[in-house]
Amino acid sequence: MSNLKGKLERLENSEVLSDDLFTRVGTAGLSSEQKNQPSITYWADVWRRFRKNKMALLGLIILTLVVLTIILGPIISGKDYQYMDSSVKKLGPNSQYWFGTDDMGRDLFTRVCVGGRISILIGFCCTFVMFIIGSSLGTIAGLKGGWVDNLIMRVCEFIGNLPYLIIVVILAVVMGRSVFSLVFAMSLTSWVGTTRMVRGQVLQIRQQDFIQAATALGADPKRIILRHLLPNTLGIIMVTITMSVPGFIFGEAFLSYIGLGIRPPQTSWGALASAGQQRLMFYPHELFFPCLMLVITILAFHLIGDGLSDALDPKLRK
Amino acid sequence: MFKFIIRRTFYGLITLFLIITATFFIIAGAPGDPIAAKVEQMPEKAQQVIRSKYGLDKPVVERYLMYMKNLVTTGDFGESIIYTGKSANDVIRDNALISAKIGIIALSLQISIGIGLGLVSALNREKFGDHIIRVCVVLAICVPSFVFAALLQYFIAFRWRLAPVSGWGELRHYILPVAAYAIGGIASYTKYMRSSTLSVIGEDFILTAQAKGCKKRRIVRKHILRNSMIPIVTMIGPAIAGIFAGSFILESMFSIPGLGAYYVKAVSDKDHTMIIGLTIFYAILYVLSLIVVDILYGIVDPRIRIAKSEQ
Amino acid sequence: MSAQRIIDIKNLTVSFNTYTGTLQAVRGIDLHLKQGEVLAIVGESGCGKTVTAKAVMRLLPTPQAVIGNDSEITFAGKNLLSFTESEMAKIRGKEISMIFQDPMTSLNPTMKIGEQIAESLIIHQNQSRQQANSQALAMLELVKIPNARRRLKQYPFEFSGGMRQRVMIAIALACNPKVLIADEPTTALDVTIQVQIMNLIKDLQQKLNQGIILITHDLGVVASVADRVVVMYAGKIVEEGTVDEIFYQPKHPYTFALLKSIPKLNTNNQEKLYSLAGTPPELINPPLGCPFAARCEFGMKVCRVKYPVIVNFTDSHQGYCWLYHEKADRTGLPVQFLQGVESSAQ
Numbered sequence: 001m002s003n004l005k006g007k008l009e010r011l012e013n014s015e016v017l018s019d020d021l022f023t024r025v026g027t028a029g030l031s032s033e034q035k036n037q038p039s040i041t042y043w044a045d046v047w048r049r050f051r052k053n054k055m056a057l058l059g060l061i062i063l064t065l066v067v068l069t070i071i072l073g074p075i076i077s078g079k080d081y082q083y084m085d086s087s088v089k090k091l092g093p094n095s096q097y098w099f100g101t102d103d104m105g106r107d108l109f110t111r112v113c114v115g116g117r118i119s120i121l122i123g124f125c126c127t128f129v130m131f132i133i134g135s136s137l138g139t140i141a142g143l144k145g146g147w148v149d150n151l152i153m154r155v156c157e158f159i160g161n162l163p164y165l166i167i168v169v170i171l172a173v174v175m176g177r178s179v180f181s182l183v184f185a186m187s188l189t190s191w192v193g194t195t196r197m198v199r200g201q202v203l204q205i206r207q208q209d210f211i212q213a214a215t216a217l218g219a220d221p222k223r224i225i226l227r228h229l230l231p232n233t234l235g236i237i238m239v240t241i242t243m244s245v246p247g248f249i250f251g252e253a254f255l256s257y258i259g260l261g262i263r264p265p266q267t268s269w270g271a272l273a274s275a276g277q278q279r280l281m282f283y284p285h286e287l288f289f290p291c292l293m294l295v296i297t298i299l300a301f302h303l304i305g306d307g308l309s310d311a312l313d314p315k316l317r318k
Numbered sequence: 319m320f321k322f323i324i325r326r327t328f329y330g331l332i333t334l335f336l337i338i339t340a341t342f343f344i345i346a347g348a349p350g351d352p353i354a355a356k357v358e359q360m361p362e363k364a365q366q367v368i369r370s371k372y373g374l375d376k377p378v379v380e381r382y383l384m385y386m387k388n389l390v391t392t393g394d395f396g397e398s399i400i401y402t403g404k405s406a407n408d409v410i411r412d413n414a415l416i417s418a419k420i421g422i423i424a425l426s427l428q429i430s431i432g433i434g435l436g437l438v439s440a441l442n443r444e445k446f447g448d449h450i451i452r453v454c455v456v457l458a459i460c461v462p463s464f465v466f467a468a469l470l471q472y473f474i475a476f477r478w479r480l481a482p483v484s485g486w487g488e489l490r491h492y493i494l495p496v497a498a499y500a501i502g503g504i505a506s507y508t509k510y511m512r513s514s515t516l517s518v519i520g521e522d523f524i525l526t527a528q529a530k531g532c533k534k535r536r537i538v539r540k541h542i543l544r545n546s547m548i549p550i551v552t553m554i555g556p557a558i559a560g561i562f563a564g565s566f567i568l569e570s571m572f573s574i575p576g577l578g579a580y581y582v583k584a585v586s587d588k589d590h591t592m593i594i595g596l597t598i599f600y601a602i603l604y605v606l607s608l609i610v611v612d613i614l615y616g617i618v619d620p621r622i623r624i625a626k627s628e629q
Numbered sequence: 630m631s632a633q634r635i636i637d638i639k640n641l642t643v644s645f646n647t648y649t650g651t652l653q654a655v656r657g658i659d660l661h662l663k664q665g666e667v668l669a670i671v672g673e674s675g676c677g678k679t680v681t682a683k684a685v686m687r688l689l690p691t692p693q694a695v696i697g698n699d700s701e702i703t704f705a706g707k708n709l710l711s712f713t714e715s716e717m718a719k720i721r722g723k724e725i726s727m728i729f730q731d732p733m734t735s736l737n738p739t740m741k742i743g744e745q746i747a748e749s750l751i752i753h754q755n756q757s758r759q760q761a762n763s764q765a766l767a768m769l770e771l772v773k774i775p776n777a778r779r780r781l782k783q784y785p786f787e788f789s790g791g792m793r794q795r796v797m798i799a800i801a802l803a804c805n806p807k808v809l810i811a812d813e814p815t816t817a818l819d820v821t822i823q824v825q826i827m828n829l830i831k832d833l834q835q836k837l838n839q840g841i842i843l844i845t846h847d848l849g850v851v852a853s854v855a856d857r858v859v860v861m862y863a864g865k866i867v868e869e870g871t872v873d874e875i876f877y878q879p880k881h882p883y884t885f886a887l888l889k890s891i892p893k894l895n896t897n898n899q900e901k902l903y904s905l906a907g908t909p910p911e912l913i914n915p916p917l918g919c920p921f922a923a924r925c926e927f928g929m930k931v932c933r934v935k936y937p938v939i940v941n942f943t944d945s946h947q948g949y950c951w952l953y954h955e956k957a958d959r960t961g962l963p964v965q966f967l968q969g970v971e972s973s974a975q
Contacts, residue, residue: 017956022931025929027922158333166604170345174344254566306456522729532752620739
């Protein structure tokens with residue numbers, strides 16, 4: 001095939017090729033540098049790939065719907081989550097009580113919405129505290145080095161070696177039942193991973209040539225490191241956050257379920273599920289709805305987190 | 319290797335000591351009177367007697383030293399302040415084994431099924447089977463174990479009557495708790511095994527094996543499996559501790575008289591000495607399991623084994 | 630002559646389906662390797678050398694990589710491209726072996742060195758574990774690893790880079806294959822180790838009389854070991870000849886530029902080392918004419934619109950360049966370009 005083509009071309013060039021074609025032009029007018037494709041910024045690219053991920057978008061939509069529901073739900077239903085109406089105890093879902101009522105005649109839909117606020121709030125609060133403690137300790141450890149770094153890493157190792165559940169249970173026992181003690185107990189054990197990650201990033205940036213050059217020239221590299229820290233870590237931090245929130249929501253549900261979480265009259269998905277579980281056989285809706293909301297919220301966070309980490313993965317960039 | 323185990327055990331003991339101390343002081347030093355409810359109705363004199371029986375009239379430090387002495391010399395984890403005469407040792411002896419039975423079955427199911435599914439999923443990447451497995455895994459990870467347990471109880475036990483709702487003693491009582499216990503773990507082992515296998519498949523040495531003329535089966539068996547199981551081993555450690563501790567929620571849901579159920583009871587009773595005793599027992603298991611994992615890790619990964627024994 | 634050809638590649642095209650389009654990594658090359666010959670494939674990274682080698686081994690990732698329908702890779706008279714995967718597995722390691730660029734990642738970290746060498750013996754020669762082990766020991770001694778008996782039981786992380794590459798060579802040669810493909814075997818190593826490894830490959834080649842396809846971007850390596858050289862650029866072969874022809878009478882401006890960029894002992898230290906400006910063209914939409922036109926100081930208008938025809942300088946020396954057309958403007962060309970050309974170009 002190629003031989004045939006060669007022959008054809010040979011025929012052609014002895015007859016058709018004009019003298020003019022053989023004028024030397026060198027490299028004039030041609031760029032040998034690769035033409036760049038229209039360059040897009042890193043974040044635009046991440047967003048483009050995130051949007052292409054249908055599951056991640058689905059997660060985003062679900063989460064938006066859940067958040068809208070728990071914010072607006074009680075307003076739309078027009079009921080109070082604590083109001084007990086003894087004439088409507090233990091009703092199944094119907095047109096008036098969308099999710100039914102509980103054994104004290106309270107509207108379950110409103111309770112699920114209000115409980116969801118607490119659950120998601122706790123999820124975000126814990127993540128926030130974890131992030132603040134983790135990133136500041138990580139930055140300090142990475143920047144200071146020496147004994148400070150050593151101390152922080154030893155503490156990390158110790159806390160990382162503790163059984164998470166036990167610590168949370170003990171703290172919850174000691175501090176009593178409140179949103180604050182829940183957040184405190186769960187955040188206390190969770191910052192270790194963030195600290196290690198941020199410290200790693202600081203050390204990595206520190207290794208880079210321009211930082212070493214700055215140090216060699218006598219400049220204090222801290223400022224430069226800090227300026228490069230955020231853009232470098234933002235991606236991983238976002239993934240950590242989306243993956244941590246459901247973990248904390250889980251934790252809250254768990255603690256409320258064994259009676260260490262939210263104290264009535266406040267409620268949460270875990271507390272509602274715990275109450276519903278006791279009457280599971282005869283009124284399954286009392287367990288079903290809070291669990292459903294809990295599960296789809298966690299699912300949404302997972303889908304978003306997976307989508308984000310795929311979108312941020314340099315290996316998957318094309 | 320031997321030196322490494324010794325060193326690891328030593329660190330484990332230090333960690334353990336710190337955990338015990340912290341637990342004791344946090345709980346024993348907590349504000350509030352643990353036996354207030356119990357002694358409320360009694361005359362002043364009787365209260366004094368009970369207080370001195372539990373050593374509550376002494377300062378915390380003294381109680382701590384006494385507790386540590388008892389723990390180390392006689393292995394005494396302490397006595398319940400709610401149920402007179404019942405010690406944490408009794409509870410551990412009676413209940414830990416029950417938790418362990420369910421835990422061992424569930425854990426072996428989790429590991430074997432998880433590793434198998436993860437491997438299948440990774441080897442058929444982006445094919446139909448992989449998609450199905452991944453969807454199931456995401457769903458299973460997003461559902462808390464108590465929701466699973468409730469679903470199982472409602473449908474399998476209550477509606478279809480295929481297994482007893484709860485209870486303990488016969489073989490059929492294992493079915494639901496083991497299933498509820500295992501599902502979440504299967505999903506996470508599958509997930510980790512899949513990603514770890516995928517990263518191993520991308521390694522250069524797989525190409526070397528192919529260039530050697532290994533067939534696919536041999537590559538999976540000899541080159542992929544061991545390397546992709548290394549990260550899985552780290553997950554197994556805490557799980558081993560969990561076996562004896564039992565699952566807090568599932569045991570109470572299925573009325574299994576295990577350690578987890580008892581722990582929850584102690585917590586809700588505010589039975590401080592029992593909480594301390596059981597926590598310390600759990601901490602010992604936990605630290606032990608971390609040591610076991612490090613040793614396992616060394617067996618699976620020669621790099622760690624040799625590097626550590628040379629340290 | 631073709632009877633001697635142990636590997637014969639005809640019109641090989643390989644393309645990759647990527648996000649942004651089809652990348653034509655190898656665009657119709659003809660290549661052959663004779664029994665007992667060392668053939669070097671030279672070119673900048675991304676020019677298709679490694680892809681060609683992996684195509685011979687059929688180790689390209691499927692389904693991303695697509696080999697052209699009319700491509701042919703003949704080994705000992707049979708077209709490898711028509712083989713099933715299990716037929717191919719019998720060829721790999723036994724008839725054709727390959728060693729890779731990075732010895733640090735090419736060995737299984739959790740398998741003993743001895744086992745890794747013995748593996749191909751067990752697969753291909755049905756040897757017992759014991760036989761295979763003793764031959765593995767012999768192989769380790771062959772590649773000059775001291776304390777071979779003890780080393781056999783060690784793991785890759787206990788070996789240095791150079792030692793690991795020796796192990797890779799031992800693995801590749803264990804079944805005494807007819808062809809060894811070495812993909813940049815020294816690139817990841819220190820300079821002193823590079824020389825040792827190349828000497829080892831050369832010694833063993835003389836001992837065992839394999840055909841070797843040596844892939845490299847380092848012309849210095851080529852001069853000492855290769856019999857013949859193929860120069861690739863942007864997925865095409867631009868020049869092919871014996872090592873002397875390529876080094877002393879390069880005909881293609883790209884080969885010329887490559888040679889010019891090797892530092893020489895007598896290079897004056899006031900002189901700036903020559904470096905070729907620019908980068909190879911994108912292979913998603915490769916240029917219509919000669920791919921080197923954009924970097925060629927002797928480029929003509931025709932170079933930009935038409936791919937050059939083959940020019941036979943000698944029986945063994947071919948090139949693709951318009952400069953040897955009768956109408957070409959040859960003023961100021963380097964002397965090497967013109968040597969012997971008047972008689973043989975047309």
